Amino acid sequence: MTSEKPVVDVTPEVIGEPNILSQRLAALRRQGKTIGLVPTMGALHEGHLSLVRRSRQMCDVTAVSIFVNPTQFAPGEDYEKYPRVLEADLEALASAGGADFVLAPSPAAMYPEGFDAHVHIGGVTKRLEGECRPTHFDGVAVVVLKLFNMSGADVAFFGQKDYQQAAVIQKMVRDLNLQVKIEVCPIVREADGLAMSSRNKYLSAEERAQAPVLKKALDLAKEQIEAGNRDTADLKHQMRRLISAVPSAAIDYISIADPATLEELDSVGGPAVILLAVKIGATRLIDNIVIP
């Protein structure tokens, strides 16, 4: 499972029914194959494709799920307009060497009539995204738990861009004794530093030009810390000043936190993670950087 394998192009079987995926993967598991799962909401970009490549290196079989999960959107968020581009996603997957299975279910296949299960992970869900989007992580937890269960994955791959999401999932794995290993892969960025995100498509040309300010603010704080500035209030003040100079930007939060618990730090005495959420025009973007 940990040895790196040469990548051979494969064309995925595209599956709509979770039970069919479960049957296919159970048969492969019985043959001793290891299963890698890459959960996505589609609109695949290089960030997603890096997860798929990593899965193909680490596991015998790779399943990619493409599902815009309604339970993790609140009313008034962008569930309806979130990009749904399955054909383009399959082409993008092919360009990355492919995957063995693509699960592309309907909402009714994931949440059939009478569905009534709720999963809540406490602690690490409370702040930041959890505060801005109070029902978000419950929706993430239930869909990811379903995907873990239906796939029986040995390893599941998530991007570091959604840092808090990865922390919530790792907490769920521990608390619920799930046997899946979570691999968190590095953020993939555009040439100008903007973290890749399916939501970048929402940006106007002008907003797109201003969006790299998130990464610039993270870099500013990182340089300051490396230069010996430990004062998180001052660091956040400097980040805020930099971002506020951008006309389209409105800060949701800036946090300098413990990398494991995501509790706010008063001063940077060891490892830390700097996280932020900023609206660029109407588009809410998140980004983060880990300070070792």
Next chain:
Amino acid sequence: MTSEKPVVDVTPEVIGEPNILSQRLAALRRQGKTIGLVPTMGALHEGHLSLVRRSRQMCDVTAVSIFVNPTQFAPGEDYEKYPRVLEADLEALASAGGADFVLAPSPAAMYPEGFDAHVHIGGVTKRLEGECRPTHFDGVAVVVLKLFNMSGADVAFFGQKDYQQAAVIQKMVRDLNLQVKIEVCPIVREADGLAMSSRNKYLSAEERAQAPVLKKALDLAKEQIEAGNRDTADLKHQMRRLISAVPSAAIDYISIADPATLEELDSVGGPAVILLAVKIGATRLIDNIVIP
């Protein structure tokens, strides 16, 4: 997995740490062995032992968990006084031919410092036990989900005595895409009809003599239905009259319900389940009977 195998006596490995059980069972699964799980709270009686025997017939490996789960008891219920008799349980298991593994964890091993996961199954949890014990099924769901995950069981065995519990678990399996098969095994009864329960130990001699009234009331309704009485109000009235004649008995509920949804029936037109909860002195007993 479905073929019946000759039973050979085995002495269990007794394990306290969930992670150790996971490792042992993962290794056996990789060898192609099927895993049967019998979740119990200990104080094993013939009802539990019938589940263990069934697991040993159906599966290559049988794991029995013995854990008085604090999250399914409300304050003021019998968590503290619930019988904990591991040595006697191991003897009882041996008398039934044994099991391969016994998981007997401490509360801290199941719910370590910082544990903060919540699972709620709606619908079928709302009435009956869910109404009398509002937090009970959330506690059942979380512990059973943890046991399913840590064991990777192919089949899990539950007694029909806890009819609603089995329905909740089957709903959880469907809603969360769990790949475990749920086997619900028949109620095992004392010679006078009293359903076996670890809580029967709480009964005084006098109460024990009166406790079979639960089964008598179920039988009365069943006979009436077989004789053509479809009127659930009348059936419940007759059951209530029979039970009320017993000095130590206080009825919590009597229900004649749809076997799948547990919704109350006005008249018996097809399959039904009759369920009741009755306090005999200070001891709350439940029982049920399925009408095909």
